[in-house]
Amino acid sequence: MNRVRLTGWGRTAASLATLITPTNEDEVAAALSGEVIARGLGRSYGDAAQLAGGVVLDNSGLDGVSSITSEGLVTVGAGVSLDDLLALSIPQGWFIPVTPGTRQVSVGGMIGADVHGKNHHRDGSIAAHVRALRIVTPVGTFETSPTHEAELFWATMGAMGLTGVVTSVTIQMMRIETDQVIVDTDRFDDLDAVMSEMKSGDDRYHYSVAWVDCMTRGRHMGRAILTRGEHASLSQIDEPHLRSPRPARLTVPLDAPSGLLNPLSIRAFNELWFRSAPRHERGEAQALSTFFHPLDGVRDWNRLYGRRGFVQYQFCVPDERSEAIVEAISRLSASRVPSFLAVLKRFGPATPAPLSFPQPGWTLALDLPVGPDKLPGTLDELDQLVLAAGGRVYLAKDARLAPATFAAMYPGLDDFLSVKARVDPEGHLTSDLARRLHLGFPHG
Amino acid sequence: MDNAFGQPQNVVVLGGSSDIARAIVRKLCAARTNTVVLCGRNQDLLDAAAAEARDYGAATTETVLFDAEDPGNATRVVAEALAKVGGPVDLVIVAVGLLGTQSEMEDDPEAAARMITVNVTWPVAALTELRARLVAQGRGRILVISSVAAVRVRRTQYLYGGAKAGLDRLCQGIADSLEGTGASLQILRPGFVRSKMTTGQREIPFTTGVNEVAENTLRGLATGERIIWSPPILRYVFFVLRHLPATLWRLLADR
Numbered sequence: 001m002n003r004v005r006l007t008g009w010g011r012t013a014a015s016l017a018t019l020i021t022p023t024n025e026d027e028v029a030a031a032l033s034g035e036v037i038a039r040g041l042g043r044s045y046g047d048a049a050q051l052a053g054g055v056v057l058d059n060s061g062l063d064g065v066s067s068i069t070s071e072g073l074v075t076v077g078a079g080v081s082l083d084d085l086l087a088l089s090i091p092q093g094w095f096i097p098v099t100p101g102t103r104q105v106s107v108g109g110m111i112g113a114d115v116h117g118k119n120h121h122r123d124g125s126i127a128a129h130v131r132a133l134r135i136v137t138p139v140g141t142f143e144t145s146p147t148h149e150a151e152l153f154w155a156t157m158g159a160m161g162l163t164g165v166v167t168s169v170t171i172q173m174m175r176i177e178t179d180q181v182i183v184d185t186d187r188f189d190d191l192d193a194v195m196s197e198m199k200s201g202d203d204r205y206h207y208s209v210a211w212v213d214c215m216t217r218g219r220h221m222g223r224a225i226l227t228r229g230e231h232a233s234l235s236q237i238d239e240p241h242l243r244s245p246r247p248a249r250l251t252v253p254l255d256a257p258s259g260l261l262n263p264l265s266i267r268a269f270n271e272l273w274f275r276s277a278p279r280h281e282r283g284e285a286q287a288l289s290t291f292f293h294p295l296d297g298v299r300d301w302n303r304l305y306g307r308r309g310f311v312q313y314q315f316c317v318p319d320e321r322s323e324a325i326v327e328a329i330s331r332l333s334a335s336r337v338p339s340f341l342a343v344l345k346r347f348g349p350a351t352p353a354p355l356s357f358p359q360p361g362w363t364l365a366l367d368l369p370v371g372p373d374k375l376p377g378t379l380d381e382l383d384q385l386v387l388a389a390g391g392r393v394y395l396a397k398d399a400r401l402a403p404a405t406f407a408a409m410y411p412g413l414d415d416f417l418s419v420k421a422r423v424d425p426e427g428h429l430t431s432d433l434a435r436r437l438h439l440g441f442p443h444g
Numbered sequence: 445m446d447n448a449f450g451q452p453q454n455v456v457v458l459g460g461s462s463d464i465a466r467a468i469v470r471k472l473c474a475a476r477t478n479t480v481v482l483c484g485r486n487q488d489l490l491d492a493a494a495a496e497a498r499d500y501g502a503a504t505t506e507t508v509l510f511d512a513e514d515p516g517n518a519t520r521v522v523a524e525a526l527a528k529v530g531g532p533v534d535l536v537i538v539a540v541g542l543l544g545t546q547s548e549m550e551d552d553p554e555a556a557a558r559m560i561t562v563n564v565t566w567p568v569a570a571l572t573e574l575r576a577r578l579v580a581q582g583r584g585r586i587l588v589i590s591s592v593a594a595v596r597v598r599r600t601q602y603l604y605g606g607a608k609a610g611l612d613r614l615c616q617g618i619a620d621s622l623e624g625t626g627a628s629l630q631i632l633r634p635g636f637v638r639s640k641m642t643t644g645q646r647e648i649p650f651t652t653g654v655n656e657v658a659e660n661t662l663r664g665l666a667t668g669e670r671i672i673w674s675p676p677i678l679r680y681v682f683f684v685l686r687h688l689p690a691t692l693w694r695l696l697a698d699r
Contacts, residue, residue: 003582005626012448016582016626046448052532052583052626308667311448373663376449376475399448402476432583435531436447 006050009043009302011309012370012399015052015432023061028136028165031057037431038165040106041081044113045312046399047432048160054430059108062167068094072173073131078108078166083296087244090288094173095231097129099292101343103245108166113396114158114356116363117292118207118229121348125358127157128351129172137164137423155419158356160395162429162440163420178240180232181207181291185281187274191222191326194344195362198226199319202346206230207291210344213270214366215263217333222326224344225277229291237285245289251299258306261369263338270341305369311399313379314365316347316358317391324389325362328382332366335378342366354412357394365397376400395433403438416440446585450666451476452534456525458570459539460507461489463639464589464632466496467654468537468661473500475662481528483508483521504530512540512562518569522577532581535665536574538588540567541608543641546601556603563607568614571629575618578627586629587665588615592673594633595682598697619670632661634674650675 007014022028035054042049050056059079065088066075072094076085082096083103089095100115111133116125123129132145133153142164144153156163184205188194194210202208205228212224234240295301302310317324325344332339343365347358368375383405386393392409393401407413420429420440427440434440446452453476457465460482469480480497482490487509494505506528510521526533542562549555571586578584594612597605612631619629636642636651657674664672673679685693 005624010448013446013450014583014626053581309448370448373666376451400451401447403453403478436453 004056006039006042006056007309008046008048008050008399010045010311010370010399011302011305012311013047013432015047015050017051017054017056019056019058021058021061025134025136025141025167028057028062028167029141031055032136032138032165032428035428035430037429037434038078038108038112038161040079040109040112041104043102043105043109044160045397047436048112048395048398049109050432051430052432057165059106059165062108064168068092068173072175073170074173075132075168075170076107077168078106078111080107081105082107082110083245089173090176090179090244091242093176093242095176095288097123097172097174098126101293102296103289103293104296107169107171111157111166111169112159112161114351114353114358115396116345116347116358118209118345120358121202121208121346122206124348125157125351125356126171127154127353127356130157130169131172132170133166134168135164135166135423138426138428139423142423151419152423154351154353155355155416157351157353158395159353159416160355160431160433162431162434163423164429176231176242177234178232178237179243179288180237180240180285181229181288182232182236183227183229183281183284183286183291185278185284186226187277187279188224188226189220191224191329194222194224194226195322195325198344198346202228208346211273211341212329212344212364213274214329214332214339214342215267215270221333222329223274225274227291229286232285245287245293245296248296248299250297252301252303254303256304256306258308258369258371261305261338261340263336266338266340273341308370310367310369311379312365312367312397313382314357314363314394314397315382315386315391316361316363316394317386317389318359318361321389321391322362324385324391325364327385328364331378331382331385335374337368337372337375337378340367354416355395355410357392357396359392361391365394398433401437403436406437406439446534446583447476450668452585452665453477454479454529454531454533455535455537456481456483456529456533457537457539458483458521458525458567459512459537459541459589460484461486461493462539462541462589463641463654464634464637464657465537465539466493467658468587469493469497470500471658471662472535473497473502477501478503479529480504481506481508481525483510483525485509485511512542512566513558515561515565515569518566519573522570522573526577533578533584535584536578536586538567538571538586540570541589541641543604546603549603559603559607560610563604564610564614567611571615571618575622575627579622579625582626584627585665586618586627587632587661588612588629589632589634590615592633592635592678592682596686596693596697599694600698616670628668630664630668630670630672632657632664632672632674633678635678650678650681
């Protein structure tokens, strides 16, 4: 039993917990007798995978990958990283149908957050591609799928581990012919221009994402770089390959001073990023990892934010309330809270999962260093803006939402709680996030 | 749970009717705090502070009665207060204290001893219990209200200043002992503050109101600094005062 200090990727609000690494379902079940939460690679930004004074189950011992069937079905231990899975699958011509912006996530974590990628407008979240889940709960182990124990299957998607511990996942992989993506890049001088192009043109592309500058005020507010792509077919590439992604070559060796990322340096970075992008470029071939996981090039990049860390604010709003995106960016640029290039995407249809984040419309994600006095209040105001627009904030990123706001943002909460009450009647599965949001917490 | 910005949701106040503590609680409730447990010796004052906390946004308030002249009750008071939180506690404010009138106490051994009991012995007993509980909890913070009077003791207030000095030093040791436990302790050192405790006293330079102290405290809770000065400039003022020769200090401090 060793007690370790844990935080999320944003490195805020640390707490100590006893860390256990179970290697099979019996050991997982034995650990569910007290307050407990599973943890993968710690890439949730907030306090979802930590539990002060309780037990945290490191899922890295739940490894093992089945062979990939001719139909592309693979069964993976929840502790297997996406990086390891892709290293095996890409050479065989299979890719993960939904990938977050990093390969350094565990497959269990992908389920807990119900991750989405640049193709949500076409393919939905990872939940839409999962064929089966094994879940160990305090009342027993369940083999679930969209047709068997479906309620528990969906309640687990995006529930940040609060229904039970996912031990293995069966995923429908997708065929690829090469390890390249054919990318079109366009630069837009303001937010309206990029949003109207995404709304009308994204359906023509498998993948689409825009980087938006939230620090420029005035006429060029929300200027953006839109990149869209398709998997390259054999005929599109001169020397086609199916190679595993390369590991990171750079690392941030120590914590940067907290003031390194200030309005001035971030503005300069945004300016450089924007100017270095081509106005229009068509058909550029990029490696899968360059296109999907640009941040994996630098290990421990979160240390750039210094001792006080950072928060990521990601929300979504329905199409008919797209003005909330414009309003959010204009409030942030007006409040002069420094923020790195924000990520803007379109969402397609949602799944039946009650705590899953994506819903049709727009999503915006911002990285914000902790420090400015105005930041907590500004985000509280954005919460109300998002809520009024019928939108919500993403739990995998959250580290500061208030309980009442969270409950109002997730109308499926009661459905989730009734499933949780069945499989976790004593509320053993909890986390610092669950306590903060009164999520199934008996003292709510 | 404390959030990413160090804003607590569950707060316990030992000495809950203290003006400084009330000002801090008002600001905490306006931000994120929804459960407040107030402990003190006067039910009416606690009820008034609790009503105020609700006005500022707290959903749940509780009170616990105790007398700080009896250190024997400290364990019971801490246990009762934490139980009333109904979950892990994020922040415990230790605001127990007695200023008194030095001229009436300095020839009275019982009164002098009482100053130490209320300002040091009771808080230290409570902190001992709190320390163990927060370490077990793996998280949580303690804010102890000390005073700049602890930095250099004045002839005209040596009972109060000396007692705060004792508490302040003990707390520095407790804070060190909490490193790496997930729990932490911060010390608030306000200068002269206009409040019911100081009514009728002559104001000195750098005097502030309780709201300014509360603002400085919230900023300090956000940064997590070990010692929070209010106003912040007193950090430098007292660096100088601490090193003055005794004759000069008496001339300055006892005017």
